[in-house]
Amino acid sequence: MAKKILMATANHWNSPFKVGSHEIAKAFIHDGWDVLYLSDPISPFHKLKSKNELIADRIEINKSGGKKYFDDKLISYVPYSLFTPYPLPFFNSKFTYKNWNKYSLPNISRKIKEFGFDKVDVLYFDSIYQSFLVNSINFRKSVFRLADNNSGFTRYGKNSMSVEKLLAGKVDLVLYTARNLKEYVNNLSPQKAAYFPNGVNFDNFNKGSKSLPDEFNSIPSPRILYVGAIHEWFDFDLVEKTAKEYPNYSFVLIGNKESAAARFSHLKNVYLLGIKKYTELSKYIYNSDVGIIPFNKLKYPDLVNSINPLKLYQYFACGLPVVSVSWNEIEMLNSPAKLYSNPNHFGTLLKQTIETEKNPEFLMEYAKQFDWKNKFQNLKSLLEI
DSSP: OOOOOEHHHHHOOOSSSSHHHHHHHHHHTTTTTTEEEEOOOOOHHHHTTTTTTHHHHHHHHHHHTEEETTTTTEEEEEBBOOOOOOOSSTTTSSHHHHHHHBBSSSSSHHHHHHHTTTTEEEEESSSGGGGGHHSSSSEEEEEEEEOGGGGSSTOOOHHHHHHHHHHHHHHSEEEEGGGGGGHHHHEEEEEEEEEOOOOOOHHHHHHHHEEEEEGGGGGGGSSSEEESSSSHHHHHHHHHHHHHTTTTTTEEEESSSSHHHHHHOOOEEEEEEOOGGGGGGHHHHTOOOOOOOOTTTTTTHHHHHTEEEEEEEEHHHHHOOEEEEEOOOHHTTSSSOEEEEGGGGHHHHHHHHHHSSHHHHHHHHHTTTHHHHHHHHHHHHHHHO
């Protein structure tokens, strides 16, 4: 009988924002395990935003009763509850965190048993919203993977921090993705903690499509590309300023565009392409000239300094040179990226990168060492499984 892992995650399986947990799930599947990929719950309030593509997808997964992939080796499910944790009064209360699952329809504990995952070999968390599972699931090993300094998010209140600390103290192992998170994790009083940085699905990018995207037929070179979430830590002011200074450069942003649309709609050389499928990203990267990581470290120092940059490895896997803001973790990676501490140097570095002869093979070799395939055995060793 195959071993089982229940993964309680923030992002649903079909999310275009593929994070470390997605790749870890695939690694377990390839190792012969069965996976239940249980993402954060939805509520009646989510249905009010059903026109949002990501929320609509989560609603559809819930209605389906669970979707299966990889020859039924992975089950994806999104719970539904009358209320769920959210940064508003009552919804961000201790009561909500502790009890939303009791008001889930169908009951999430019964659903997990129906899937056959009430007894598992590993219970895995990257989200605190499902911390009740640590008291309701029979497991051999448990792990909490911390990929951010969550105190840096505006939606994280004192009750969120309290739940996070309780979860970190109960699991067997806390993994943190950036060395700057070590002190943060130690303050959570874990039983055991280990540095386990992000990786890259190297083949998905390196061997992905190189064909010219249709949109690029009307977007002239040089193309400055950003792929990822566009939220408050994105340096909107810097990108706007630089786009004005370099009107002949095309700034292409792939990701959620709600916030970006309000800031960049007046700029003819900023192109908002929205969210793209994970498997399609390579063709956008291969046909760009520079990949950028313009995070606002001055305004969100705790958050940015605790990031291990997924997109750095993804850009490099396609041989795309990178210009990024400098922060603690990216400096320690000793990567070939060009880093700026002074935002005024961002445009200069873009210009230098565009005018410098490229060495894509060197960048690809750098990225290859971070392939998730090479990291899975280390994870199993840390979990002692």
